[in-house]
Amino acid sequence: MTGADRIAEPDGAATPGPVEALREIGFWLERGRAQSHRVKAYRRAADVVAGLSADELAVYQEAGIWQDLPGIGPKTAAVIAQACAGQVPGYLTDLRRAAQPIGAPGKPLRSRLRGDLHTHSDWSDGGSPIEEMMSVAAALGHEYCALTDHSPRLTVANGLSAERLRRQLDVVAELNERFAPFRILTGIEVDILDDGALDQEADLLAELDIVVASVHSHLRADSATMTKRMVYAVANPNVDVLGHCTGRLVEGVRGNRPESTFDAELVFEACRRYGTAVEINCRPERLDPPSRLLRLAVEIGCHFSVDTDAHAPGQLDWQGYGCERAVANGVDPDRVINTWPVADLLAWTAAS
Ligand SMILES: [Zn+2]
Numbered sequence: 001m002t003g004a005d006r007i008a009e010p011d012g013a014a015t016p017g018p019v020e021a022l023r024e025i026g027f028w029l030e031r032g033r034a035q036s037h038r039v040k041a042y043r044r045a046a047d048v049v050a051g052l053s054a055d056e057l058a059v060y061q062e063a064g065i066w067q068d069l070p071g072i073g074p075k076t077a078a079v080i081a082q083a084c085a086g087q088v089p090g091y092l093t094d095l096r097r098a099a100q101p102i103g104a105p106g107k108p109l110r111s112r113l114r115g116d117l118h119t120h121s122d123w124s125d126g127g128s129p130i131e132e133m134m135s136v137a138a139a140l141g142h143e144y145c146a147l148t149d150h151s152p153r154l155t156v157a158n159g160l161s162a163e164r165l166r167r168q169l170d171v172v173a174e175l176n177e178r179f180a181p182f183r184i185l186t187g188i189e190v191d192i193l194d195d196g197a198l199d200q201e202a203d204l205l206a207e208l209d210i211v212v213a214s215v216h217s218h219l220r221a222d223s224a225t226m227t228k229r230m231v232y233a234v235a236n237p238n239v240d241v242l243g244h245c246t247g248r249l250v251e252g253v254r255g256n257r258p259e260s261t262f263d264a265e266l267v268f269e270a271c272r273r274y275g276t277a278v279e280i281n282c283r284p285e286r287l288d289p290p291s292r293l294l295r296l297a298v299e300i301g302c303h304f305s306v307d308t309d310a311h312a313p314g315q316l317d318w319q320g321y322g323c324e325r326a327v328a329n330g331v332d333p334d335r336v337i338n339t340w341p342v343a344d345l346l347a348w349t350a351a352s
Pocket residue numbers: 189214216243244
C-alpha cells in the first residue's frame with residue numbers, strides 16, 4: 001500500500017467527516033502541486049468547521065446555510081454538506097481517482113524509508129501547523145519526521161529566533177507525548193552564512209535531533225568562496241544534512257535558477273569525512289542535486305537523506321520523486337539515513 005492509499009482510507013473505507021474531507025482535499029491538491037491559493041480555501045474551511053459544536057453543525061446542515069460562515073464558498077459548502085449527509089463528497093472522490101502514483105521506479109527505496117528529515121510548519125514559511133503536518137506524516141506510514149523550520153536570518157520565511165525555536169521545542173515535546181510511538185524529531189534548516197558559519201546558536205543546534213544546513217543567499221558567489229563556505233558548514237559537528245546543495249530551480253512560479261558553482265568533489269568528500277548526509281531534495285522545482293552530482297556523491301561514498309522539504313501536508317508524499325532519482329543514479333538504500341530505525345539514525349547524527 002502506498003502512503004497515498006493510507007491517507008485516502010485511514011480507517012478502511014470509513015466515510016470522512018466534513019473536517020477530514022476538506023483536509024483530505026487539501027492533501028490531494030498539494031500532492032498534485034496545486035497553487036497554494038487553491039488549497040488554502042479548503043484548509044481554512046476545515047478550520048472553520050472544526051471550530052463548530054455538534055449542535056451548530058446540525059443547525060447549519062439542516063438550514064443549508066454553510067455559506068453564511070466566513071471563508072465558506074459554494075465549493076467548500078458542497079463538500080461540507082455532502083460529508084455531513086454521510087456521503088463521500090464528489091470532489092474528493094474525483095481527486096482520489098485522479099491521483100497518479102509518484103515516482104514508481106523508486107518504489108524499492110520508497111518502501112524502505114522510515115521518515116522525512118526536512119519539513120516546514122507555519123512557524124516559518126510552511127502553510128500548516130506542526131500537528132497537522134505530523135499527523136499526515138504518521139498517516140503516510142512514517143515512523144519519524146523532523147521539523148526543520150528556517151533560521152532567523154531568513155526573515156522572508158519568518159525564520160525562528162533562538163527564543164522562538166526554544167518555544168517550539170516545548171511544543172514538540174508535548175506533541176510527542178500524544179503522537180508516540182511516531183516521533184517528531186526536533187530540527188532546523190539553518191542558513192549557511194557567507195563565511196560558512198551557521199545562523200543559530202551552537203548550543204541550541206547541538207540540542208536538536210536533526211540539523212539541515214542550506215545556502216539561501218549569495219548563491220552566485222564564485223566557486224572558491226562557495227566551496228569554502230560549504231566545506232566549513234559541512235565540517236561543523238552540529239550539521240547532519242547538506243540541504244539542496246546547488247540551489248537550482250528547474251521549474252515553477254519562482255522561475256528557473258542555475259546551479260551555484262562549487263568544487264563538488266571537495267564538498268562531497270567533506271560530507272563523507274565529517275558524516276554529513278547529502279540531501280536528495282524531492283521538490284519537483286529543485287530536483288537537487290542534479291544527476292551527475294548525485295553519481296559523484298555515490299562514487300565518493302557519501303550518505304544520503306531523501307527529503308521532501310514539504311511546506312504543506314500533501315507535499316509530504318513527494319518522496320517518490322527523490323527515490324526515483326536516487327534509484328536511477330545508483331544510491332544504495334543502506335546509505336540513505338532515513339531508511340534507518342530512529343535509534344540508529346540518532347546515534348549517527350549525534351556521533352558525526
Ligand atoms: Zn531551503
